[in-house]
Amino acid sequence: MGFIKNFKDELSVIRERDPAIKSPLEVLLYPSFWAIIKYRRAHKLYLKGHYFLARWISQRTARKTGIEIHPGAKIGKGLFIDHGHGVVIGETAEIGDNVTMYQGVTLGGTGKEKGKRHPTIGDNVMIAAGAKILGSFTIGDNSKIGAGSVVLEAVPPNSTVVGVPGRIVKMKNEKIPRTDLDQILPDPVKADLNQLMRENRAMREEIRKIKEKLNENI
16 A cells, blocks of 8 residues: 555656656656655665665665665655756755755765754755755755755745855745746846946946037037
């Protein structure tokens, strides 16, 4: 019954968030399906103190799927890992409900902490391809982390973060990433350049007007 329930749950998640799926059996071909199914089993063993067996399952699954989830991580319901190759989730990471992440995401530590070393991810968070979240802090509910970002500090709820190091470029975004999975996020460098260009044009126009007035007075 556990496998059937997990199968139905994962099928529902994948169908909701991946338009490429056409039939229920396709879920069996998804690396993320097997990674999460095996994680649930390994996590139960880990909680019972069967650490070697739990790690054996997780490492075997990592070799087969390219997704490495430590059995000690705490993961809520509705996690969807799209493609998934290169995803790493550390031992003390905590992930809320309905989180979506793409290939190459790392929930890691900095090597400096002891105890809680990995990030806590809130509900309805979307983490785009290649993002690295490193350290024991919280990413707030309904936030989006841009592709390739490196996040080293806490992020408030309803925020959008991009860049290296990651910085907040938008807050109070009421769209829920569970259904809003667009990885194209604001580009702060481009925005700054556009602002400089606008200011430059305004300054040149002002200089032109001053020159015209000077010429009139000559």
